Amino acid sequence: MLPDQTLLRIPGPTPIPPSVQQAMNEPMIGHRNQETKDLLQTIKPKLKPVFGTEQEVLILAGSGTAGLEAAVVNAVRPGDEALVIVTGAFGDRFVKICDEYGISVHRYDVQWGEAISPETIAAYLANHPDIKAVFATYCETSTGVLNPVQELARVVHQNTDALFIVDGVSCVGGVQTEMDAWGIDILVTGSQKAMMLPPGLTFTAVSERAWQVIEKNERPSFYLDFKRYRDSLANNSTPFTPAISLLFGLKQVLTLLEKEGLNQVYRRHQLMKDMTRNAFRALNIPLLTADEAASPTVTAIKPDDFDPEALRNVLKEEFGLSIAGGQQHLKGKVFRIGHMGYCSPADIVQTISIIETALHNIGKSIELGKGTRAAQEILLKGGF
């Protein structure tokens, strides 16, 4: 192993681009000074296309979970009925948060590794007319599923007046997201995934319809009160001291996204997904998800003849490469490769070829280079 080499291929936190790291080294500034106002003014319009919205994107200091909780606290009142569609560990987190606030939760479980079927949800909603909010996960980090939020938004609005609230933490910024056009009412993401920053910021955008509900709700939390963030942001400010170093970085992230072009960013993520999946398919190592359900940002692999933890240990110790294991009941049964944010097709080829080598180390018999070649073929075909 090369000392000081770390290869971070988990589904977040993700590596920080050098120019973003550099930007975060700007000398500290006063949070009520003009510099901070200028920073927020620059950031505001550039965040909107990432969410696909004309609404301002609110920026909170906190983990992604703070953003998810803020969505619950602001949009749903204790006693309200809410449908939470659970496709993995992060849907489950929405349930826990709703439970904490005395929301009457309808929990709809989808088998881990499968995507939500909009038709089933349409039928469910038709039978439950009092549901005030529907919660879904865009990319379910624990399984690598990308749920069809566009279609889900449609069936939610066709069948109910409920708000449609989406956890986009592990994909927004890497996957096309058209919040306004699709009809997502609240969309949350975090800084440490496709947004290429260290953890510590959570972003939320809120539709006009959701603002109307929020305005009527009486007692949200203080720190998580969206209205305070909206009102401050209108003056290029924040209600509480913002995480300034991360905002420095964010400005540069948005410049990078603009430079590459969002469409190309999304195409790159699709390509990395296809390369990864094709590689494991070539190696005859089963993927957890079907092609139509697969996220461009993270791939879960479910081997049937070796221990994922043994592979992860060798990767970490011999190559400094971190990949993720499974969560909850998938612990020890899957491994997950993050391919989002500051990650390129070149990084995927490297990751696959290291994994092939490590598989040999743990005694799994494969044809060396076969997966890598399969990834290369996709790369060539993709015309990247």
Next chain:
Amino acid sequence: MLPDQTLLRIPGPTPIPPSVQQAMNEPMIGHRNQETKDLLQTIKPKLKPVFGTEQEVLILAGSGTAGLEAAVVNAVRPGDEALVIVTGAFGDRFVKICDEYGISVHRYDVQWGEAISPETIAAYLANHPDIKAVFATYCETSTGVLNPVQELARVVHQNTDALFIVDGVSCVGGVQTEMDAWGIDILVTGSQKAMMLPPGLTFTAVSERAWQVIEKNERPSFYLDFKRYRDSLANNSTPFTPAISLLFGLKQVLTLLEKEGLNQVYRRHQLMKDMTRNAFRALNIPLLTADEAASPTVTAIKPDDFDPEALRNVLKEEFGLSIAGGQQHLKGKVFRIGHMGYCSPADIVQTISIIETALHNIGKSIELGKGTRAAQEILLKGGF
């Protein structure tokens, strides 16, 4: 003005030491990897002396206000009576948070610029036996007052069974704090003041007595639930993705504090306070606070014959020096100099002499060098 020179002398955010900035450039790591566990394990014991506690110090990603709200949410139940002692803008914030949660608030206002009198509070508490929590601000950032929390803790515990909850955001790390010995039940601070980090972390320690109350409380928030942080920290982990780059920095901050020695850190802050106050006294420019009430971390000055905003503008434009203005009803009436964290007596001499120059610029007649000399005299006497 020298391009690219910024002199940040506001009461937070404060400048970042170069080695801390450097530490935050470590390559990103997985939040569930061994590296993060090692990081937290190193940090944990070194945070305790800063708080003066044997309890673990919990680390949340968020602004200081998130920590203040967490203290309210965890320790007080809706309907409970609480006494909030308000000595300025940040005591006022505690009231707003308590109001948000339906807590029955007794608000005790002290004139801005004065410290809380423990005797008065003792009498108040004797007449209000049902108070479950007393909230106070250690250093009131808006006025530069350091409240006598040690004596307050004593009178709170002598007169009631209430928990004593302290906002230490703008002084912990720069002022001696003996949470356990004094009897503070919950102590909150932030990263961007005396802790020499960018904003984005909030720290809290909780006494045994407070944990007993918290255990009995039924429904705190999800993200702000202290129990989750405590249980995760026991395994050198966090319940939600931590702000990893700030943790890298924190480790180095704690090394710096250890190297200088906490007693010397506190002595340095006392000295910077005395230098600043002596300078303005020599210049015949009135201080907002009396000597016995003055904080070692921030000084508020209330001129009677020039406009503080005019001074601040010249300082910013001509010298790149930021100082703070007044908040709420002190807006336009005071200016505030932060002297905490990565700030030395040499920086104070510089600040004073720049301010003298700028005072000339705005037409205030003073003897140039008089304030600087008064600061130097304190420095020499202080035997720094």
